[in-house]
Structures are given as C-alpha cells and as structure tokens.
Amino acid sequence: MTAATAHGSAGWRTPWTPGTAIVTPSWRACYGRASMDAPDAQLIRTIAAAGRDARLAEAELCRRFAPRIYLYGRRHLRDEERARDLVQAVLLAVLQAARAGRVAEPEHADRFVLGTCRHLASRVRSTAARDVPVDPGLLETVESSAPWTTWNEARADAGALVRCLAALDERSRQVVMLSFQDECPADEIASRLAMTAGHVRVSRHRAVAALRRCLESRAATAPEVAQ
Amino acid sequence: MTACPCPLSWETLVDYWAGDLPPAEADRLDEHLFGCDTCAQVSTRVASVTEALRDLLPPALSRARLNALRATGLRLRENAFSPGERRVVVFGDDTDLLVHRLAGLDLNGADHVSLQVVVESTGERLVVVDAVPFEREEGAVLIACQRHFASLPADTRFELAIHPLGSQGAPARAVYTILHQYPPAKVGGPPP
Numbered sequence: 001m002t003a004a005t006a007h008g009s010a011g012w013r014t015p016w017t018p019g020t021a022i023v024t025p026s027w028r029a030c031y032g033r034a035s036m037d038a039p040d041a042q043l044i045r046t047i048a049a050a051g052r053d054a055r056l057a058e059a060e061l062c063r064r065f066a067p068r069i070y071l072y073g074r075r076h077l078r079d080e081e082r083a084r085d086l087v088q089a090v091l092l093a094v095l096q097a098a099r100a101g102r103v104a105e106p107e108h109a110d111r112f113v114l115g116t117c118r119h120l121a122s123r124v125r126s127t128a129a130r131d132v133p134v135d136p137g138l139l140e141t142v143e144s145s146a147p148w149t150t151w152n153e154a155r156a157d158a159g160a161l162v163r164c165l166a167a168l169d170e171r172s173r174q175v176v177m178l179s180f181q182d183e184c185p186a187d188e189i190a191s192r193l194a195m196t197a198g199h200v201r202v203s204r205h206r207a208v209a210a211l212r213r214c215l216e217s218r219a220a221t222a223p224e225v226a227q
Numbered sequence: 228m229t230a231c232p233c234p235l236s237w238e239t240l241v242d243y244w245a246g247d248l249p250p251a252e253a254d255r256l257d258e259h260l261f262g263c264d265t266c267a268q269v270s271t272r273v274a275s276v277t278e279a280l281r282d283l284l285p286p287a288l289s290r291a292r293l294n295a296l297r298a299t300g301l302r303l304r305e306n307a308f309s310p311g312e313r314r315v316v317v318f319g320d321d322t323d324l325l326v327h328r329l330a331g332l333d334l335n336g337a338d339h340v341s342l343q344v345v346v347e348s349t350g351e352r353l354v355v356v357d358a359v360p361f362e363r364e365e366g367a368v369l370i371a372c373q374r375h376f377a378s379l380p381a382d383t384r385f386e387l388a389i390h391p392l393g394s395q396g397a398p399a400r401a402v403y404t405i406l407h408q409y410p411p412a413k414v415g416g417p418p419p
Contacts (some may be wrong), residue, residue: 012291020332067267067271068260070265071260071267071270071271072257072260072261074274074276074278075243075244075257078281104277110261110262111258111261111262112263114258115259118257153245157378157381158282158283158373158376158378159376159377159378160281160378161279161280161283162283162353162354162376162379163287163320163351163379166351166352166353166354166355176280176410177280177285179245179247180245180277180280180281180282181280181283181285183246184247184249185245185246185247186242201238201241201242201247202238204241204245205237205238205241205242207396208237208241208273208277209237211276211280212272212273212276213274215275216278218367
C-alpha cells in the first residue's frame, strides 16, 4: 500500500531501516499521521525478524490497513459491528502470518491483506471470528488501530442529512432512498420510476454528490452544538 | 501521497457502494482500493453519504418493523398523540428510539397516507413522503425519531393526509405538533 505502491518497492524515497527512529511520539495513538515511511514489505520483514522494532512495525502496518479493512467490511458485510470484527480478525491473522514469516510476497502486502479479508468475511458474517485465543500484546496493537473513530467523524450528521435530502428534487430523493434504504438495483428502480437504468445511475451519482456538497456546506457554517 | 494514474470515477464508486456493479468489477475495485490512497479517500467520501443513508431509518415505520427493531435490543419509547395535539416529549437517556404514535385516525377507507414534517417556527419542510406505512386497525401512523436528530429544530409539525380508496373525495388531514427536548449528556456517562 502507501509507500510500496506509491514509490515502487525499490524506489521509495526515505528508506527506513530497523533501529532508526522515524517514529512520532504519538505512535501509540496509531491511527494518526504516518509514523514510519517504510514500504509495507519492509514492515513485514521487520515483523518477521522479531527485532526491537517489530512492535512498531506491527503498529504501523495496522495503522495503514485498518481503514481499508473497515471500509471493505462496511461494503461487504453492511454492518458496523461486523466491520469492526473483521478489522480485528484480519489484522490479527496478518500479524500472526507476518510473525511466522508466512507472507509469501511481502511486496504485495495489500493483496495478502485483501485475500485475508475475503477469506474471513464469510466467517465474520456467521460467527464470532475473534473468539480465538491470541497474544494480549498483539490484541492491544490491533485494537489501537480503530479506524471507526475517524470514520464516525467523517460520517454525515443524520440531522443535516435529513435537511439535505429535503433539498433534493423528489425524483433524486426517491432514487437514493430506493438505492440505499431498500437496496434496489438500478434496473428495478428504473422500472418502478419509469426511467432507464442509465438515467437512474446518473441521477444517483449526482444526488450523492449533491448530498456531499450540502453536508460539507452545512458542516462549514453550522454553529457548535452544545452537547 | 502520489496521484493515482488511473483514478476511479465518482460514478463508479457510487455504483460500487450501491452494490450495483457486476461481481468481477466489484472485485477489481476492491483490489484497486486496497492499493491506492487517492481512490480510497474518494471512496470514503462516497461511503460517508451512502452508509449514512443506510443508517437512517425511514420517518414512518410499520408496527412489524418496530417490533423487529425492538427484538434487536433497541430501547423504544412510544408516545401517543391525538390530532391537533401540541406537546413536549423528552428523549431520555434510557431510550434509543422515540416512537410518535400519531393516532385517532380513521384509516378504514384509506388508500395511502402522505406525510410532511415541517419546522413550526420557520416553515422549513424537513420531510415529504407520498406514501408512508400506516396501521389501519390501530388508526395510527408510527413516526421513528432517532437520537441523532438532536441537531434538527426541536419544534416539528407532522401533517398527515389520508387519501381515500378510489380517489373519492378530498384527503382527510390531521396535524400534530411535537416539541422535542434532549437532556444534556451526562459527563462521564456511557456513549449515546
């Protein structure tokens, strides 16, 4: 991911070697600014080497991948709690594999993590995938990467969303509600609203963009609400 | 962060979050999003809207849907209102979902019921729905009020229009005014 794909596995600009302090003082907060500029492959190798920087490399790997796994979970499991369970299950599996040197192609860590997501998503759907005894230190590292705190900040305020929905024209409002509340595919919406599927898609992406703009505009102008 | 050489379009990402892409294309997007910061950020922006829409309950729910929500462990509190009534309701800490039972309606000959929610003090229309679920035998429409609506104005007027079967005659109308109060959260208490 980040450094590995952005700069290429051989050409990244700020090489990081184990033992060099490139860690911010707040690395324990984990889900914050990047604490290392090492490519994913190097983090995997550092974890496998089990040296003194292994824990930092584990935390950094969690920080990088937790948001992607969470989004994957939201998209495929359609459930907040299960998405959280998936993050934990996948990160634990990836770190255990990295410690055991079982990540066959460290240069493609993102593919390894995605493959683990796909494998574990079906288990998370039906069972408590995290009910497996694990090293408490590993669990602490994984839990400190919680991406849902940032997600909840980014997620639209429901009251503002209601007002932004009211500002849409009736047809656009019907299209987004049928799409995201009734889970209707575009062709079904098209037949219900006497539109073409292509028109439904255009209407839908424009409506989502309009809602995003409306929400951003409201967030920028809203006074602080006393809690 | 380096720019993506082949960024995913907003349109594609909306279809992706709507679950409206062929499985093979959705798989391809998953792979791209796992390896690309730029597109993952755009995807997060799309998802912040689409998933908030999914989390939003419709303004009116059927009794069956409410019972299903109750069965999930949600703490519901139901308040009954008569047509023309104007009353304060408090969204207490012990409640997850406030249900306004807009009662006193003759729904025996109803074809459909439309709902409009208006801010009493400003006239702003918050919700307009052509056909909401209604309980014919109970003579009521059940409004779901979620805690995160606290950011909406507190004074809301619920206007129902009951359209008779066969489009015979003008719709019967009923208005209820509900003044919401949200007690301040307790410091150090459990999260809402």
